[in-house]
Amino acid sequence: MISTVKLKPLHWHPHIAPVELSEATPEQLDAMKVTPSAKKVSEYVRTLVHDPESYIARTVLFNAIMYLEGGLDRPARELGALGASLVNGCTFCAVTHARRHAELTKNDAVVTALYLNKPEELGARDAAIYAFARRLSVTPSQATPDDIAALRAVGMDNAEIIDLIHAISIFGWANRLMHVLGHADSEN
Amino acid sequence: MIDAMDRAAGLSPDDPVYKARRFRPEFVEGAEICRLSVLTPKDGLGLSAPLRLALARRMAKLNADEVLVSDYETQLAALSPSDELVSLSQGATKLAEPLATIARHADLITLSPIKAAAGDITRLQEVGLDNPQIVALSELIAFVNFQTRVATGLRLMGLA
Numbered sequence: 001m002i003s004t005v006k007l008k009p010l011h012w013h014p015h016i017a018p019v020e021l022s023e024a025t026p027e028q029l030d031a032m033k034v035t036p037s038a039k040k041v042s043e044y045v046r047t048l049v050h051d052p053e054s055y056i057a058r059t060v061l062f063n064a065i066m067y068l069e070g071g072l073d074r075p076a077r078e079l080g081a082l083g084a085s086l087v088n089g090c091t092f093c094a095v096t097h098a099r100r101h102a103e104l105t106k107n108d109a110v111v112t113a114l115y116l117n118k119p120e121e122l123g124a125r126d127a128a129i130y131a132f133a134r135r136l137s138v139t140p141s142q143a144t145p146d147d148i149a150a151l152r153a154v155g156m157d158n159a160e161i162i163d164l165i166h167a168i169s170i171f172g173w174a175n176r177l178m179h180v181l182g183h184a185d186s187e188n
Numbered sequence: 189m190i191d192a193m194d195r196a197a198g199l200s201p202d203d204p205v206y207k208a209r210r211f212r213p214e215f216v217e218g219a220e221i222c223r224l225s226v227l228t229p230k231d232g233l234g235l236s237a238p239l240r241l242a243l244a245r246r247m248a249k250l251n252a253d254e255v256l257v258s259d260y261e262t263q264l265a266a267l268s269p270s271d272e273l274v275s276l277s278q279g280a281t282k283l284a285e286p287l288a289t290i291a292r293h294a295d296l297i298t299l300s301p302i303k304a305a306a307g308d309i310t311r312l313q314e315v316g317l318d319n320p321q322i323v324a325l326s327e328l329i330a331f332v333n334f335q336t337r338v339a340t341g342l343r344l345m346g347l348a
Contacts, residue, residue, distance in 0.1 A: 089302025165341030
């Protein structure tokens, strides 16, 4: 099964030096919600906390978009994240969110189809979500009213579509951090 | 209350999409706080407000988002920007350093983030950007690409 080969978790390594906890400003420590005695804060967090104000703002919004209850089901949000990450070439985000989709659905058929580049094997709802995610992620956007009509045709209401738009868009953001400020590989 | 995202998407309070957007007050408030954190942060880390707005206008144009282009243009004009920043905002590539390298980076990451490589960060370092500035620039670039997509999606909902 190709998915079990391709979808091992990756490790992310920054291109720039992360903030050292011993040298962090009070604002940076507060943003990381750690005390100077904390030993382990990820390199990802310590890299982005170079700018503590945007770090906090984005983290709060990201968590709301991906994890708040109600509205669009979580696998659909992960599928939107995956579609964006594949367009934007963020290998780390793509693998992370493909794995999460498979965990949430207890099934890796969808992510396997996408990694084999066979989107035609998706069901109607997943296909509409994935196509929209890809088309909205291109610069400039290629999404059209037909994409929204396709989402409505598979039963999605306005609140769910707004959730999906945000899940795709926040990965237009996250991909441009993870894939730009570092690289991913299997080395810890 | 109408916010920046409503204005970008052309939503008014009697619009069903405006109302549906309020199902997620966390997104409404969160997107606005993010906007302020990258355009008018308390600590600009050496990236000026006019530079940030000029880059935002340039990236809105690459996203073919004429509403946000116009909005950023108005905001930039209000700060009496230098001729150099006006040129940057309008997509010029013949600029003095470090603006030329910053603009090149914004274009690359907006249009094709898939092509980003370690050498692109090295270029920013070579024209004098420090690590906080590299992260702040990255967040600004990424935010505008988030904002244009949310605005585009919301607009499409009104057309479908």
